[in-house]
Amino acid sequence: MQNISKIYGNGFVANKDITFSVNEKEILALVGENGAGKTTLMKILFGMEQPQSGQIILEGKEVRFQNPIEAIAAGIGMVHQHFMQALSLTVAENVVLGIEPTKGLCFDMEKAVRMTQEVSDRYDLRVEARARICDLSIGQRQKVEIIKALVREARILVLDEPTAVLTPQETEELFEQIKILRENGHSIIFISHKLDEVMRLCDRVTVLRRGRIIGSEKTENLNERKISRMMVGRDVVTSIDKEPARSRETILECRDVVCLNENGRKAVNQISFNIHGGEILGIAGVEGNGQNELALAITGMGNYECGSIRVNGQEIKGRDIDQIRALGVAHISEDRMRMGSAGELSVKENLISDRMFKKEFRRGPFIDRKKVNDFADACIREYEIACDHRDEPIRMLSGGNMQKVIVAREFTSGANLIVANQPTRGVDIGTCDMIRRKLIDKTRKDGIGALLISADLNEVLEVSDRLLVFYKGKIAAYFENVKEVTEEELGEYMLGLKTMNQEQIREAAG
Amino acid sequence: MKKTRRIETMFEILRIVVAMGIAYILAMLVLFLISEEPLEAIRNFAMGPLSTKRRFSSMLELMIPFMFTGSCMCMMYSANRFNLVGEGVFLFSGCIITFMAFVLEPLGLSSIVFPAVLIAIGALTGGIIASVPAVAREKLEVNEVVVSIMMNYALLYLSNYVLRNFMLDTSITYSASFALPEASRLAGIWHGTRLHMGIFVAIGAVILSWLFLYHTPTGLSIRICGLNAEFSRYSGIHVVASCMIAQILGGALAGMGGAVQILGLYDRFQWDSLTQYGFDGLLVSVLAKRNPILVPVAAFLLAYLRIGADIVNYSTDVPAEFVSVLQAIIILLVAAQEFLGRYKSKAIFNAARKSMDKAPAKEAN
The missing domain is CATH 1.10.3470 (ABC transporter involved in vitamin B12 uptake, BtuC)
Structure with a gap:
């Protein structure tokens, strides 16, 4: 792939002049933080997205894929993180879906089983072709995805974070099978954050950061530390001046919180910490290490199994979201389109979605239009929301302005705890800066506490006062003073190369 | 961006008008095909409901x-x-x-x-x-x-x-x-x-x-x-x-x-x-x-x-059932989000490009 650039409709630059290659019989690791552009790049390779510029050269010939069907025909296979399988059908039926062998007019089940079993045996994948998908483990279902690609004669196989859902044993097994694939002449692109796995399995490593290629090296010339530095290295940004936090009363108290993810595994494993008024506690970590589950638990969107979460002294377990909000929680969610707004509703209606029942916005049984309009106009002015009118549907706004609407709502809700989960993801620099400044302003002036979860190291290091690092659902490190942290150190904790001892971590609950 | 909203509203109205128009033309065609006296049928169909007090009231x-x-x-x-x-x-x-x-x-x-x-x-x-x-x-x-x-x-x-x-x-x-x-x-x-x-x-x-x-x-x-x-x-x-x-x-x-x-x-x-x-x-x-x-x-x-x-x-001599054909077409075209959708996105795209040419700085927001 040469000079690939992709700019999304909202102006977000996902890939910028990316050039990389994978050779025959090679396992290439593609590493980078979330949002670094790995997924976009692979979507372009697989024909799911069209690049604005650049070309793809496959075995010396330039190719252009309009859709995945063309990519598959050219010998590219992709195993997604989320499997696309029909649960009630057998393995063989899933494998041949779309390329069903026929006998006359009928589906030829025998042949489908033969095709599946043959591939499974050849690569030692050990999957029973007649088993139903719903009876298989996650690991085996992943094998089915691999067989699906191989039956379609894929020579380049893209595995998108394949080990994220696997147990260590399953991971070992998968690695053996990937190596067999390599012996058979396949090329594999292995996407992962897990550096130890990358070191063990891959021949070459390509690192992406912020949509650009940082480097491409043979694995033998690298070590985990070097890769981590390439991944998280910090760009120079204007630093934000802020006065030191003055700790006040405790606002949020988390004790031994355990949350399960949808697969029933512990996503958050016995975490304890406190947040005081007037400070920002940052949580750094590679995505998928439990930060999101924790944010959902605190805001009532998700559950927690055991432990306690207290907001302003009140346990939140068993309370509805409106009660939790009334206790003083505001929530800037990770996904502004799905959770943070309703695209068809106007800016105004999005601004009052959590408070239309409040007295101040009502006149008798009706919504007080004048008060709502005044409030909306004030928000639009104060948060510099670029929209034509308060009645414009929010979906017509750019990502950054949509985020400003959400931030405006959450910052004006009267809460004294703000849970900001990736508040600046995918928004332009100006908006990023504004949101960060507002967050600092709010804590310093109004004495509210904030929890800032971010995959952007710049952000956590600039904005937070104290910092936790999450790794595999546990606190890997705690820094009382963010100013003392270097990004190399942070990177090592984030990627699980180092962990602090319990004593140091326990201070977070102080 | 103001333009985007105007274009969307315009297309919303246009879509209903065009849907009704297409349905109407089709109805006329059907009437011509199945009726011995199509002009009479068309006149009745179009003007009938407004022609007398009794019809209007019903x-x-x-x-x-x-x-x-x-x-x-x-x-x-x-x-x-x-x-x-x-x-x-x-x-x-x-x-x-x-x-x-x-x-x-x-x-x-x-x-x-x-x-x-x-x-x-x-x-x-x-x-x-x-x-x-x-x-x-x-x-x-x-x-x-x-x-x-x-x-x-x-x-x-x-x-x-x-x-x-x-x-x-x-x-x-x-x-x-x-x-x-x-x-x-x-x-x-x-x-x-x-x-x-x-x-x-x-x-x-x-x-x-x-x-x-x-x-x-x-x-x-x-x-x-x-x-x-x-x-x-x-x-x-x-x-x-x-x-x-x-x-x-x-x-x-x-x-x-x-x-x-x-x-x-x-x-x-x-x-x-x-x-x-x-x-x-x-x-x-x-x-x-x-x-x-x-x-x-x-x-x-x-x-x-x-x-x-x-x-x-x-x-x-035309049965009343033909109106259900008409209804189906109207509903289909009004409910179909993508009907005229291509023209709409083209119009929005052009408007956006124009405003970008005029004020490139504004788009950064």
Whole structure:
């Protein structure tokens, strides 16, 4: 792939002049933080997205894929993180879906089983072709995805974070099978954050950061530390001046919180910490290490199994979201389109979605239009929301302005705890800066506490006062003073190369 | 960006106009093909509903049930629930209020209070019935479409049962109830036609539905649930309660409709099959883009088509059924988001590029 650039409709630059290659019989690791552009790049390779510029050269010939069907025909296979399988059908039926062998007019089940079993045996994948998908483990279902690609004669196989859902044993097994694939002449692109796995399995490593290629090296010339530095290295940004936090009363108290993810595994494993008024506690970590589950638990969107979460002294377990909000929680969610707004509703209606029942916005049984309009106009002015009118549907706004609407709502809700989960993801620099400044302003002036979860190291290091690092659902490190942290150190904790001892971590609950 | 909104509104209107236009042209074509006297048929179809007082008034009459069931479906649709029980409710409410009219007759209520009480009973009946699929959906996660459609048939046969066993007038030659008490009936408002007070009740119901959905906090929370349930949960809205309220109120509207229809147009309850007004309500609400304030317009259009088709039916050799072809085309084209979609995105794209050329700095925001 040469000079690939992709700019999304909202102006977000996902890939910028990316050039990389994978050779025959090679396992290439593609590493980078979330949002670094790995997924976009692979979507372009697989024909799911069209690049604005650049070309793809496959075995010396330039190719252009309009859709995945063309990519598959050219010998590219992709195993997604989320499997696309029909649960009630057998393995063989899933494998041949779309390329069903026929006998006359009928589906030829025998042949489908033969095709599946043959591939499974050849690569030692050990999957029973007649088993139903719903009876298989996650690991085996992943094998089915691999067989699906191989039956379609894929020579380049893209595995998108394949080990994220696997147990260590399953991971070992998968690695053996990937190596067999390599012996058979396949090329594999292995996407992962897990550096130890990358070191063990891959021949070459390509690192992406912020949509650009940082480097491409043979694995033998690298070590985990070097890769981590390439991944998280910090760009120079204007630093934000802020006065030191003055700790006040405790606002949020988390004790031994355990949350399960949808697969029933512990996503958050016995975490304890406190947040005081007037400070920002940052949580750094590679995505998928439990930060999101924790944010959902605190805001009532998700559950927690055991432990306690207290907001302003009140346990939140068993309370509805409106009660939790009334206790003083505001929530800037990770996904502004799905959770943070309703695209068809106007800016105004999005601004009052959590408070239309409040007295101040009502006149008798009706919504007080004048008060709502005044409030909306004030928000639009104060948060510099670029929209034509308060009645414009929010979906017509750019990502950054949509985020400003959400931030405006959450910052004006009267809460004294703000849970900001990736508040600046995918928004332009100006908006990023504004949101960060507002967050600092709010804590310093109004004495509210904030929890800032971010995959952007710049952000956590600039904005937070104290910092936790999450790794595999546990606190890997705690820094009382963010100013003392270097990004190399942070990177090592984030990627699980180092962990602090319990004593140091326990201070977070102080 | 202001342009984007204008272009979208323009295309929204254009789409309806073009859809109607295409449907109309197709109808003309069909008329030319199947009729011996196509010009006469076309004239009747296009101008017929407006040509005489009687025809015009029957069009207004037909708008009344459409407005009720249309608002009913707007309510359901706003919460993103396809509870189709309005069909059965309309019929069953007509049956129940007839029965209740006989029960309440001895009280000697005045001709204003009596129908008002009966309409209220109709609304109550509708609300209670609609809550069955609503509870099934919100509490037990049973698909409301299936439950409500099955319930429509249960309601039909229940209503037949009530008619046969409790109020059948055996002294007449057809299957109908005893005559409704005179005081219970809605007064006519236009001499020489059958148009009745019910049209004001219908307009009132439409306005109240609109006020409720667009100007009260509960209405807004219903619309938020309908547009993005995850967002409504996040905002602290009780999704189950909001969707229940929407469906119960929708049922109440359909119930009022059934009551008004019987009290306004009939002297006896005589429905022995589903009236189809409930499904027509779905059509009306789609045309009205789930906003009750547009329901009268959509109801007018539908009534216009229907009466036109009726006139063609009895004045020429063309069967009335051809109008359903027309209806199908209109609904298809109005509901199809992507109809003219390519032209729309092109227009938006061009406008965006123009504004970008003019003020490149602004786009950065």
